[in-house]
Each structure stands twice: as structure tokens, then as C-alpha cells.
Amino acid sequence: MDKVSMSIECPSCKGKAVMTELIKEIPHFGKTLFSNLRCTECNFNLNDVSSDSEKKPVKYSVEIKTEKDLTVKIVKSSTSTVIIPEIGARIEPTVNSQGYFTNIEGLLNKIEESLSFTAFEEEEKDAQKVKEKLMKRITDAKEVKFIFTVIVKDPFGNGALIGEKIIKEDLTEKEVFELKTRMNFLEH
Numbered sequence: 001m002d003k004v005s006m007s008i009e010c011p012s013c014k015g016k017a018v019m020t021e022l023i024k025e026i027p028h029f030g031k032t033l034f035s036n037l038r039c040t041e042c043n044f045n046l047n048d049v050s051s052d053s054e055k056k057p058v059k060y061s062v063e064i065k066t067e068k069d070l071t072v073k074i075v076k077s078s079t080s081t082v083i084i085p086e087i088g089a090r091i092e093p094t095v096n097s098q099g100y101f102t103n104i105e106g107l108l109n110k111i112e113e114s115l116s117f118t119a120f121e122e123e124e125k126d127a128q129k130v131k132e133k134l135m136k137r138i139t140d141a142k143e144v145k146f147i148f149t150v151i152v153k154d155p156f157g158n159g160a161l162i163g164e165k166i167i168k169e170d171l172t173e174k175e176v177f178e179l180k181t182r183m184n185f186l187e188h
């Protein structure tokens with residue numbers, strides 16, 4: 001488990017940032033590259049997870065029906081799209097996408113966190129209501145008060161769901177094209 005650190009230019013403030021990389025084995029997924037980019041000057045902090053080997057485009061899904069299902073593991077890379085239709089949650093790759101390895105409960109916590117950081121203006125009463133409704137929905141999901149589906153799509157095979165009852169499918173060429181098109185901005 002060798003950790004490698006190198007000094008690079010911060011993508012946010014152009015100051016001196018440190019990139020740390022570590023390869024770890026994730027059971028049923030394989031060798032995985034964990035990376036962290038941290039800048040002490042502007043506090044920029046970016047984590048990512050990706051497969052160490054080239055993998056095929058893939059789609060995973062699982063139905064969460066019991067509290068035990070919340071322990072299903074998720075590898076969410078910066079290239080992964082995560083969808084929970086019953087909550088209306090869709091996490092798409094962006095320039096500052098975080099990657100992480102957690103379980104479904106951890107994923108719900110991260111969605112909750114990112115929602116709570118979203119600031120709404122006072123006059124946007126509707127936005128506030130929508131947010132409250134979403135928060136309630138996530139709280140209920142964490143207690144599995146309703147059945148919901150977690151879908152992970154990754155055109156580079158960097159993302160995965162690991163556990164029982166997981167459905168693994170190939171992505172269609174059309175889906176791969178759409179996912180990659182949405183990601184094009186990352187290359188500029």
C-alpha cells in the first residue's frame with residue numbers, strides 16, 4: 001500500500017497543491033486508485049476513486065428494501081452517474097466531482113450534506129419547500145420507509161455496486177455516447 005505524493009499546481013488558485021495517490025484492493029472490484037488533491041492555500045480538496053485497470057462501460061442497479069440493503073457498497077468515481085429515481089436524485093460528473101467508496105447509507109448522507117450546503121435566498125420560498133421535501137425524502141430513505149433503487153452508470157467502468165442482489169448490465173452504445181457527451185466539458 002504505497003502512498004505517492006507529488007506537488008502540482010492547484011486547479012483553483014494556481015498555488016501549490018499536493019496530490020496523493022494510493023492503490024488499494026476492493027473485494028469484488030479489484031485494484032483501485034484512490035487520489036486526493038489538496039491545496040493549503042485555498043482549501044481546495046478533491047477526492048477521486050477509479051479502477052486501476054481498463055474496464056468496460058457498465059450499469060449497476062439494486063433495489064433497497066431492508067435496512068441490511070443499506071450496507072451495499074458503492075464505488076462512485078468522478079466519471080460515475082448515480083441516480084435514485086424515487087428521491088429524484090441524480091449525481092452527474094462535473095469538473096469538481098468527488099469520488100468515494102462508501103455504502104448506500106453513506107451515499108444518502110453525502111446527498112443530504114450537499115443539499116444542506118445549497119443556499120437558498122429567502123424570497124425563494126418554493127425552492128426552500130422543494131429542499132425540505134427532498135430532505136424529508138432522504139431521511140425516510142435512510143430508514144427504508146419506502147423501496148428505492150440505486151443506479152450507477154459509468155462509461156469507463158470506474159463505478160460499481162458491490163453486494164447481494166446487484167444487477168450488472170452492459171451499457172448500450174447510445175447510453176455510453178450520451179454519458180460521454182455530457183462529460184465532454186471535462187476535457188477542456
Ligand SMILES: [Zn+2]
Nearest residue numbers: 010013039042
Ligand atoms: Zn488552491
